[in-house]
Amino acid sequence: MSDKIELRHLRYFLALADELHFGRAASRLGIAQPPLSQQIRRLEDLLETRLFDRTSRRVELTDAGRAFRAEASRVLAAVAGAVGAVHRAGRGETGELRVAFAATVMFLDLPQIIRTFRDRFPLVHLDLREMPTGPQLDGLRNGDIDLGFVREPGADSELEIVTVMREPLRIAIHVGHPLASRPGLSVADLAEEPFVLFPQELAPGLHAQVMGLCRRAGYAPRVVEESRELYTSVSLVEAGIGVSILPASVEKLGWRNVRYLPIPGEAETRIAAAWSRNRARPVVAAFMGVVRGIVGTGMSAER
Amino acid sequence: MSDKIELRHLRYFLALADELHFGRAASRLGIAQPPLSQQIRRLEDLLETRLFDRTSRRVELTDAGRAFRAEASRVLAAVAGAVGAVHRAGRGETGELRVAFAATVMFLDLPQIIRTFRDRFPLVHLDLREMPTGPQLDGLRNGDIDLGFVREPGADSELEIVTVMREPLRIAIHVGHPLASRPGLSVADLAEEPFVLFPQELAPGLHAQVMGLCRRAGYAPRVVEESRELYTSVSLVEAGIGVSILPASVEKLGWRNVRYLPIPGEAETRIAAAWSRNRARPVVAAFMGVVRGIVGTGMSAER
DNA sequence: TATATTGATATGCAAGGCATATGAGTGACA
DNA sequence: TGTCACTCATATGCCTTGCATATCAATATA
Numbered sequence: 101m102s103d104k105i106e107l108r109h110l111r112y113f114l115a116l117a118d119e120l121h122f123g124r125a126a127s128r129l130g131i132a133q134p135p136l137s138q139q140i141r142r143l144e145d146l147l148e149t150r151l152f153d154r155t156s157r158r159v160e161l162t163d164a165g166r167a168f169r170a171e172a173s174r175v176l177a178a179v180a181g182a183v184g185a186v187h188r189a190g191r192g193e194t195g196e197l198r199v200a201f202a203a204t205v206m207f208l209d210l211p212q213i214i215r216t217f218r219d220r221f222p223l224v225h226l227d228l229r230e231m232p233t234g235p236q237l238d239g240l241r242n243g244d245i246d247l248g249f250v251r252e253p254g255a256d257s258e259l260e261i262v263t264v265m266r267e268p269l270r271i272a273i274h275v276g277h278p279l280a281s282r283p284g285l286s287v288a289d290l291a292e293e294p295f296v297l298f299p300q301e302l303a304p305g306l307h308a309q310v311m312g313l314c315r316r317a318g319y320a321p322r323v324v325e326e327s328r329e330l331y332t333s334v335s336l337v338e339a340g341i342g343v344s345i346l347p348a349s350v351e352k353l354g355w356r357n358v359r360y361l362p363i364p365g366e367a368e369t370r371i372a373a374a375w376s377r378n379r380a381r382p383v384v385a386a387f388m389g390v391v392r393g394i395v396g397t398g399m400s401a402e403r
Numbered sequence: 404m405s406d407k408i409e410l411r412h413l414r415y416f417l418a419l420a421d422e423l424h425f426g427r428a429a430s431r432l433g434i435a436q437p438p439l440s441q442q443i444r445r446l447e448d449l450l451e452t453r454l455f456d457r458t459s460r461r462v463e464l465t466d467a468g469r470a471f472r473a474e475a476s477r478v479l480a481a482v483a484g485a486v487g488a489v490h491r492a493g494r495g496e497t498g499e500l501r502v503a504f505a506a507t508v509m510f511l512d513l514p515q516i517i518r519t520f521r522d523r524f525p526l527v528h529l530d531l532r533e534m535p536t537g538p539q540l541d542g543l544r545n546g547d548i549d550l551g552f553v554r555e556p557g558a559d560s561e562l563e564i565v566t567v568m569r570e571p572l573r574i575a576i577h578v579g580h581p582l583a584s585r586p587g588l589s590v591a592d593l594a595e596e597p598f599v600l601f602p603q604e605l606a607p608g609l610h611a612q613v614m615g616l617c618r619r620a621g622y623a624p625r626v627v628e629e630s631r632e633l634y635t636s637v638s639l640v641e642a643g644i645g646v647s648i649l650p651a652s653v654e655k656l657g658w659r660n661v662r663y664l665p666i667p668g669e670a671e672t673r674i675a676a677a678w679s680r681n682r683a684r685p686v687v688a689a690f691m692g693v694v695r696g697i698v699g700t701g702m703s704a705e706r
Numbered sequence: 707t708a709t710a711t712t713g714a715t716a717t718g719c720a721a722g723g724c725a726t727a728t729g730a731g732t733g734a735c736a
Numbered sequence: 737t738g739t740c741a742c743t744c745a746t747a748t749g750c751c752t753t754g755c756a757t758a759t760c761a762a763t764a765t766a
Contacts, residue, residue, distance in 0.1 A: 103414075105486070107408060107410050122712075122713060122714095132757080135756075137714060149493040153682070155763070158763095159713085164489045168488065168492075171485030171488045172485055174485070175481040178477050178481050182471055182474030183450060185470040185474045187450075190466075381465075381466055425744060426743070437724080437726085437745080458743090459743050460742080462743090711764080712761100713760105716757100716759075717757085718755105719756085722753085723752080727748085730743100731743090731744085733740105734741085735740085
């Protein structure tokens with residue numbers, strides 16, 4: 101029976117409990133007196149309990165009415181809270197946001213972006229994880245993550261991709277290597293050198309870019325060692341295993357015995373934010389608003 | 404806008420949030436699919452926020468929907484709680500009960516009654532106060548107290564009165580008094596003695612009863628001192644100020660120099676529970692149920 | 707005793723919720 | 737690639753029900 105109670109009953113009840121007068125309560129509710137009588141009676145029927153003792157002269161709450169009054173206002177407060185929560189979530193001010201980033205992105209502005217976002221949207225739970233570009237793109241497509249910061253992604257009809265930053269590529273070479281001190285070292289000079297590279301599937305775009313540089317210099321690099329990500333590639337260079345071509349930010353890792361040389365022709369890699377085009381998540385939009393505010397101009401959407 | 408939300412919307416929303424399928428959710432709700440679509444849409448309009456991302460193939464919650472789901476179930480839980488509270492209050496299992504009792508009643512079964520009631524109805528807040536019979540009857544009439552334990556009340560059309568216990572009256576006299584050791588002392592023997600009595604308005608029924616005993620013995624008692632209640636009457640007897648006629652329970656006060664003598668003819672005083680006949684309070688009925696269970700038979704209603 | 711106040715009841719209307727029928731978009735499978 | 741099945745949205749009509757107007761009944765006050 102009581103599962104037919106509606107909020108209207110509670111609103112009417114509370115008005116009457118405040119006024120203790122059908123006429124005044126009705127006019128406060130913007131209705132006539134008879135429907136108020138009806139609805140109160142209906143509520144009492146649904147509850148199988150009298151809420152008001154009333155004569156034609158006086159209206160007062162019963163014990164049950166007093167108990168119901170406190171509870172009913174809790175209900176209406178909960179409704180108001182629910183509406184507020186929906187609006188906050190609709191504006192992206194709450195919820196959970198799973199952000200992935202390629203490891204080396206942390207050397208750029210990302211930490212600053214995260215701090216700002218935390219500050220501006222404290223109710224959003226940020227779930228941050230390091231992840232190579234390739235797996236990120238998969239995760240974005242199947243919904244495992246909401247937003248990814250990737251290196252040099254290819255175009256994808258399912259994903260919205262916005263370039264956030266750019267940085268030049270560098271040749272990484274052991275300081276003791278004979279070529280390390282040659283002025284104006286070019287990619288072509290590395291034709292005979294052993295290369296250290298990451299597996300293609302971890303960062304397919306960047307991988308293709310490096311391979312393209314070599315191809316345009318007229319050779320296919322001889323990859324003697326693969327490492328999990330950019331980090332470890334540098335350590336292999338330092339160990340003298342081979343040379344590599346890497347984004348400039350790895351310089352900040354501070355390996356002593358590695359020299360980083362600019363690449364003529366200003367080859368550069370893009371760091372982009374990517375998210376699913378289908379799932380329109382307000383939190384994602386909110387996060388990207390912060391990103392836009394910090395990296396400012398220079399951002400551009402593609403496809 | 405959102406003040407037109409009804410519980411129906413929340414119930415439908417939660418069903419759909421569980422099933423993520425309009426057809427199944429509708430059949431669970433016992434309605435057809437189209438009205439469910441309509442009501443969900445109406446709810447989204449009222450909230451001005453989309454709660455579900457839906458294609459003709461898949462239904463899933465938006466961020467706002469997820470936020471609303473948690474809040475909406477809180478609302479329904481609050482409604483269920485309100486219904487439960489009303490029923491408890493309707494059965495007298497909750498609320499506040501203001502009980503007054505004449506001081507000497509505490510020597511009888513009242514403490515036991517209170518313990519049992521507290522045990523059986525732990526959610527009822529008991530407000531206990533000591534109060535003479537006269538003020539109790541006033542308080543019951545104007546609603547200051549809900550239930551009173553009084554001595555020898557007169558009939559009253561506004562009040563329901565049930566005799567709970569009976570006890571004999573005793574003559575109270577100082578042990579050093581010449582009459583204290585006379586065998587078969589009667590009320591008539593006290594004709595010339597100074598009397599200690601309480602003011603008429605504090606316990607009008609008992610006062611009239613004592614006066615009646617004397618009148619039937621052929622005299623009007625000479626009252627030399629009045630005291631606030633039965634307690635203090637005894638102390639005045641012990642001080643040798645006069646004699647008195649009192650309920651037997653005052654013996655338990657344990658004054659050393661007072662002797663209590665039975666009254667021939669077995670004059671006795673009644674202790675009654677009294678409550679307002681107009682205000683039908685379930686808690687009062689619950690309390691009286693406990694009283695009935697403890698004092699058992701021998702209770703009787705009167706006028 | 708008459709009157710004003712106030713809650714309940716009667717009746718008619720209109721809004722809105724629900725059911726049936728149908729349309730349109732999407733994924734699956736041949 | 738085309739067809740089919742599935743599923744959600746839309747259209748339409750009915751019927752419930754909430755609300756308004758009119759009226760009644762009860763009670764307190766003058």
